[in-house]
Amino acid sequence: MRIGLSLPHIGEQATTENIREFAVRAEQSGWDSLWTGDRMLYPINPRTPYPGSPDGTLNPQARRVFEHLTVMTYVAAITERVRLGVSVLILPLYNPVLLGRRIATLDQLSHGRVTLGVGLGWSEDEFDAARSPFRERGRVTEETIGALRAVWGPDPVEFSGDHHTIPASVIGPKPVQDPLPIVMGGFSPKALDRIGRLADGFTPAIVPVDGLVDMVGRVQQAAATHGREHLPTVVRANVLLTPDDSDLPEQGRRVATGSWNQIASDIHRLAAAGIEEVFFDLNYVPGATDPQNQWDVARRLYDIGRNVDACS
Template sequence: MELGIALPTSGHFVSREAIVRVAQEAERLGYKGLWTYERLLYPLAEVDYVGKGETGPLDRYYRIAFEPIETLSYVAAKTEHIKLGTSIINTPFHSPVVLARRFATLDQFSNGRAIAGLGQGWMEQEFITSNVTRKYRGRGSEEFIAAMRAAWGPDPIQFRGEFYTIPPSLIDPKPIQKGGIPIIMGDSPLLL
């Protein structure tokens, strides 16, 4: 069994120093991965916990949340071998080429340690802020992953789908990991 640990990228103890201290100690103790997540905003209105049938305020823990890939890139410079993953980044709020390039850059800077944890989003306020509808969930997320994998593939790239199109292009950098960066899917309102 491989164990990972969440970086303190939000909550009462969020700080650059705490993130580095936890990352370095986790690596020293033999943990296999460091994880962080995306939260676009802290809504002032109550949120609808999709699938739970309840509404309420988002926990104050999420009031501040550091950006995941930028945080992991910083941590990559402070560690040597521990994997660096997102748990999760919501695909509807991003462009697949831009996110593919950001993950590839992390993979380059970390010497092949990136893991792309992706989800479909759940909080209505984040969909509104991103100016996208929930129609990108499901098939849109599957196509998003296909477009990311295309961007990580050999040049020239070309991709055409229902939701995303990449005209014939050269897209770099490429990930160090053969076959591209591992992708895991998660999508629970409790996986924050």
């Protein structure tokens, strides 16, 4: 099972120096991938609750977020081997031609190391700011995926849809990878079917391990229904350690939360379920504003993850 890390591009720990040291250190230490996330706004009076927390509020760390594709471009220039991913970019907020060119350029600059994770989004405030129709985000996402693949495909590029139109044009560069992998997140039955039908992989998060494994099975079933082969899974694990290393109740416990024993158990269960990759977001662990605290946690996770491979 491949293992990765989220970069410290969120919160007070997000600095040029921390991102650089973290990326270089991770590559030198043998991690497989580095990841960012997408956050446009921290709404003061949000119209929609955040689905990733019990009380519906965003973590205050999200008040300061370095723009993720800019961070990835920077990290591409200071690394050579580690894979670069985003999980997830809120696809309906982006113009597919501009985004397609940015991703293709990043893939060229990194010599073919990019994985593009996409999702529908949840924040009506962000959709308002981007002037994108919130209620149509599923249809916009599907159309944007088609437009992106057209942009990355042979010239002349031409695309016509309800939301995006590309006149016959030459658009370059093309990505190094053919195809450049698009992995998609989602929770609902409709979203899981969409992933099985359109995406190159699945990137779930913030659910208990049993629910996660169940969703992976439903995505694979959807892929088979649509005549497609097995889709790889990249799990985003937002690490939350209990301050005294005590166990959390198992009922409803999300992946990679609780004590070290619980987190180690989660990692082993993901590997046993055939999950291809898991990456750990350390931006919310206790003491995250101290980069050394993040790295101490990262080293322990690395030992657990590599031990899974040694035991398999």
